[in-house]
Amino acid sequence: MRVLFRGLLIALGLLIALPVLAGEQVRVGAYHFPPYVVKPESAAPGGVLPELLAALNVLQSDYQFTLVPTSVTRRYRDLESGRFDLILFESPGWGWQNTAHVALDLHVEDAEVYVALAEPGRDQGYFDQLKGKRLALYNGYHYGFAGFNADQQFLRENFSAVLTYSHDSNLLMLTRQRADIAVITRSYLQSYRRRHPERSKALLVSQRVDQYYQHHALFRTQSPLTPETFAALLLALNRHGQLDALLHRYHLVVPEHLTDD
Structure with missing residues (x-):
């Protein structure tokens, strides 16, 4: 009986040691x-x-x-x-x-929308023409206005693009007037405006969508x-x-x- 009991304990220990x-x-x-x-x-x-x-x-x-x-x-x-x-x-x-x-x-x-600073006299027509404006873009993203060409050199040469790895950085560039338009993921922008309601009034968001x-x-x-x-x-x-x-x-x-x- 003692040998059997010891055997049962060993078997139980092995079972406990096995991974789930x-x-x-x-x-x-x-x-x-x-x-x-x-x-x-x-x-x-x-x-x-x-x-x-x-x-x-x-x-x-x-x-x-x-x-x-x-x-x-x-x-x-x-x-x-x-x-x-x-x-x-x-x-x-x-x-x-x-x-x-x-x-x-x-x-x-979801979608991507254009964002600029809200300034006197500036309306939705500001987003009609992107050429000649400095664009703040997310590096590696594909954009509709560029034919979904994500090549860095192409975007810099054709759209005066500044490429970063942060939506927040791109929005900050607008407020510091280092960029004219940022292209932001709509879901992210809604979350940003909820977190920073005091900054929302300074932003003009396009009704025009870059891509869905x-x-x-x-x-x-x-x-x-x-x-x-x-x-x-x-x-x-x-x-x-x-x-x-x-x-x-x-x-x-x-x-x-x-x-x-």
């Missing part, structure tokens, strides 16, 4: 793209995407979603090479059609997660009321196809 089996790992590419992703390389990345993946991990145990940092210029190569399994919030005008992938339309929309985002999820061809399964997970998340709340918090359009009939 997690769901299948799904690696999600992320680059700094506020408000979707903020500093993905940090210990506590922020934005829509990290919150969405955290909610999905709580919702179910079949898949474990993890962020893999990439860059705005390298992301499609990293997807194709298998560095990660999918990347979210990618719009068709951004040049990924020649990358091997399977796409899922998320039906999440029609966001997709891109899956590598050998991804362990299929678009159909991911769509089902989003639907389940929405049934719990979490997806609507997340998108509203970041001023994004709620995907109508994910609502229950």
